Amino acid sequence: MSQAACPSEISDIVRQVIAELRAAAPASVNGLPPLAPIAGPVAPESFVGRHGIFDSVDEAVRAAEEAFLRLERLGMEGRRKAIAHIRRISIEDAVELGTMEFNETKIGRLAHKIEKLKILGERAPGVEFMRSEVFSGDHGLAVIEYAPFGVIGAITPVTHSLPTITGNAVSMIASGNSVVVNPHPSGKLVAAEGVRRFNQAIHREIGIDNLISLIAEPTLDTAAALFKHRGVKLICVTGGPAVARAAMESSKRAIVAGPGNPPVVVDETADLDRAARSIIAGAAYDNNLLCIAEKQVFVVESVFEKMMEAMGRAGAARLNAQQVDALTSKAIVWTGEGHHRHQVACKDFIGQDAAILARAAGTGVRDDVELLFGETSVDNPFVPVEQMMPFVPFVRCRDADEAIQRAHQSEHGFRHTAIIHSHDVRNMTKMGRLLDTTLFVKNGPSTAGLGLGGEGYISFSIATPTGEGVTTPLTFTRQRRCTLVDDLRILGSPQ
Ligand code: NAD
Numbered sequence: 001m002s003q004a005a006c007p008s009e010i011s012d013i014v015r016q017v018i019a020e021l022r023a024a025a026p027a028s029v030n031g032l033p034p035l036a037p038i039a040g041p042v043a044p045e046s047f048v049g050r051h052g053i054f055d056s057v058d059e060a061v062r063a064a065e066e067a068f069l070r071l072e073r074l075g076m077e078g079r080r081k082a083i084a085h086i087r088r089i090s091i092e093d094a095v096e097l098g099t100m101e102f103n104e105t106k107i108g109r110l111a112h113k114i115e116k117l118k119i120l121g122e123r124a125p126g127v128e129f130m131r132s133e134v135f136s137g138d139h140g141l142a143v144i145e146y147a148p149f150g151v152i153g154a155i156t157p158v159t160h161s162l163p164t165i166t167g168n169a170v171s172m173i174a175s176g177n178s179v180v181v182n183p184h185p186s187g188k189l190v191a192a193e194g195v196r197r198f199n200q201a202i203h204r205e206i207g208i209d210n211l212i213s214l215i216a217e218p219t220l221d222t223a224a225a226l227f228k229h230r231g232v233k234l235i236c237v238t239g240g241p242a243v244a245r246a247a248m249e250s251s252k253r254a255i256v257a258g259p260g261n262p263p264v265v266v267d268e269t270a271d272l273d274r275a276a277r278s279i280i281a282g283a284a285y286d287n288n289l290l291c292i293a294e295k296q297v298f299v300v301e302s303v304f305e306k307m308m309e310a311m312g313r314a315g316a317a318r319l320n321a322q323q324v325d326a327l328t329s330k331a332i333v334w335t336g337e338g339h340h341r342h343q344v345a346c347k348d349f350i351g352q353d354a355a356i357l358a359r360a361a362g363t364g365v366r367d368d369v370e371l372l373f374g375e376t377s378v379d380n381p382f383v384p385v386e387q388m389m390p391f392v393p394f395v396r397c398r399d400a401d402e403a404i405q406r407a408h409q410s411e412h413g414f415r416h417t418a419i420i421h422s423h424d425v426r427n428m429t430k431m432g433r434l435l436d437t438t439l440f441v442k443n444g445p446s447t448a449g450l451g452l453g454g455e456g457y458i459s460f461s462i463a464t465p466t467g468e469g470v471t472t473p474l475t476f477t478r479q480r481r482c483t484l485v486d487d488l489r490i491l492g493s494p495q
Contacts, residue, residue: 125473141484151177164461282447400424415437
């Protein structure tokens with residue numbers, strides 16, 4: 001009579017079956033050497049075939065852990081191949097995925113949703129940013145290498161749901177990590193579809209699934225579980241004040257790409273037409289959803305009216321005082337209780353077209369108008385609130401000093417982004433020093449700060465309070481040093 005197997009026997013049998021399946025696995029995947037068996041206990045279930053989509057945080061982290069270990073064995077070439085698929089899909093499927101993101105989130109502009117995917121696919125920093133350092137001296141050699149952390153927990157915003165995941169995935173995988181994403185609930189479907197496509201293609205070529213894992217039904221609880229999970233070695237959050245605060249309070253090392261409220265100063269030495277074109281290009285992009293986008297403008301009195309005329313010439317539509325008041329009363333609302341009571345942008349207007357805002361202001365504009373603007377006092381809530389909609393308040397200031405001071409106050413010490421239009425080096429320097437921002441753009445649109453029409457590279461995770469700046473693969477690494485004493489150096493050493 002046969003006896004029922006006890007639990008330890010069952011796990012022995014499962015291990016044996018998995019070992020046999022591994023032994024019977026194909027000798028290579030697309031010419032790559034077969035994977036050696038994973039050392040230590042083998043998880044009885046396999047996550048291969050899930051293509052990164054998970055309901056449970058624990059499963060997502062375990063699947064990403066396994067993917068990380070497998071990636072380690074494929075070296076830099078494996079990382080390069082995985083990233084090439086993420087880039088290719090972001091570019092080739094940009095219209096389809098961008099349209100999906102636009103339809104799901106219902107914010108921003110379709111053309112820019114598509115363009116953001118293409119730009120991130122083409123230009124997100126990849127393996128070319130990886131390097132190592134060598135110190136060679138009388139006592140031998142020290143090599144410093146930039147090693148992966150392992151599984152990274154990422155929180156992404158609704159403003160660029162899939163583009164943020166694309167950029168994060170390229171940079172995190174370039175440095176050898178895997179990632180579990182808790183996307184914004186309002187952009188979860190396009191996030192899941194992008195992640196599924198990335199993983200499927202990567203798995204097909206290099207045999208690794210779930211390098212990018214994603215929580216399909218994200219909530220604040222799943223975000224908290226991801227922050228706390230023992231398998232998550234590093235956190236990277238991209239979002240507003242609440243998530244930035246939560247990450248800063250977490251016990252894990254966090255890279256925090258927090259909120260901004262970028263001010264612009266225009267002084268009497270500025271090229272006003274160029275300033276106007278720049279402000280429209282930056283502030284109207286994706287209906288002002290970018291964290292770096294121009295949010296309020298401080299203009300010195302002597303050129304204030306000329307600057308307003310330049311804005312009109314460049315294609316923006318001016319609201320009068322009554323229209324500004326009508327828009328303000330609808331687009332900015334109160335939230336919170338007691339000490340926490342403050343004003344925020346009304347969800348109904350975030351990322352909407354200028355024509356919709358104009359209607360709320362009691363007027364109409366042509367459909368091709370991308371940006372509304374109007375004179376306000378410094379006390380108008382559009383000045384301190386990160387509006388994320390295509391209306392920009394213009395505040396008249398006595399001189400450049402007052403403009404810089406007011407710009408500083410309106411930025412709230414986020415130290416995110418600031419812009420100046422000026423040819424006075426002292427004003428530029430004064431503003432740069434006082435605001436102390438991560439990005440400081442002179443005489444161009446805010447987007448130039450991310451290498452779009454300016455120099456430098458792009459990422460949609462700009463780490464502000466934690467100081468890493470525009471993130472690259474090296475942001476997601478830990479330094480390891482290997483020292484060889486008294487040997488290897490080919491130059492003569494003291495005897
Ligand atoms: P949001 O703060 O509402 O949400 C961002 C993410 O954080 C979402 O996934 C959300 O679900 C999550 N979240 C919110 N509160 C949380 C909490 N307490 N614990 C854990 N997770 C939490 O922001 P949004 O509307 O999606 O995006 C716009 C904001 O993000 C703006 O403030 C913008 O400046 C900022 N942003 C910053 C960067 C940057 O690189 N610094 C880039 C893009 C957006």
